[in-house]
């Protein structure tokens with residue numbers, strides 16, 4: 001037994017030294033000192049040892065156990081430190097590497113055009129108004145001289161919410177709301193950009209799109225004021241060489257009414273596919289505010305007159321940036337939007 005203990009001490013010490021990580025060391029510990037280990041196996045023979053030899057043998061057992069435990073503890077410390085150092089080495093951070101650049105945001109072409117339009121009209125002394133997207137039949141139609149069953153209601157494919165409410169089909173109801181609020185004060189000069197909705201969906205129509213409405217009410221406002229204003233706008237928006245042309249048209253809320261064209265942004269007026277070889281592109285509807293509309297909103301049409309216009313912001317953005325499919329504006333494809341990088 002003495003020999004076995006000495007062998008255990010020798011081989012144990014060696015095994016401890018050879019353990020190369022903490023897992024292995026634990027295996028060695030179990031093998032030497034564990035319940036089913038070699039020390040336990042040796043101690044089982046103690047019963048056969050004559051009693052007078054037991055104290056000396058007992059002391060040797062303690063020596064060997066202490067020695068092995070000491071060895072295990074020391075090796076454990078060494079291995080822990082080693083593993084920590086390896087971990088730190090693996091986590092090493094090179095603070096001299098360049099950082100990752102955040103990708104730059106871009107202003108959406110519709111927001112961009114909308115802000116440009118606002119800037120232009122703010123510069124002419126207009127205020128910016130807003131109205132609700134969910135509008136009453138009264139403001140969207142009746143107060144704009146479109147009573148129930150008026151055939152011109154069919155010009156706009158309306159989303160109805162019950163009988164009396166609609167998703168507004170144009171920004172024109174904001175004209176009425178603003179006049180009601182300010183009448184009979186003059187001058188009234190406002191624009192109102194916002195979302196509008198129609199049952200329409202193809203390359204040039206989206207069921208939700210953006211319009212901006214303009215309205216001026218004052219003493220002595222004429223069609224010449226309308227044309228001059230739109231001329232100034234077109235030049236600031238599309239370039240100094242721009243021109244506008246008015247064609248007679250019909251809207252229930254204006255009399256007379258006009259459709260307004262600008263020189264084709266594709267060919268500058270020479271004629272190309274984009275303008276069907278006419279040299280002109282339609283950008284808005286306009287006219288002199290109908291006396292009935294003025295009257296319903298609280299103005300006296302014998303005292304004041306007004307002009308109004310309504311324009312598609314999407315359409316302006318498409319013409320300005322040469323976008324051929326309106327859906328590009330609403331699919332949020334980064335390859336499209338990133339082309340507009342930079343603020344405004």
Ligand code: DAH
Nearest residue numbers: 170254285286287308309310
């Ligand atoms: N509301 C019309 C539409 O959506 C556009 C329009 C035409 C607005 C003439 C006006 C106007 O203010 O005078 O088609």
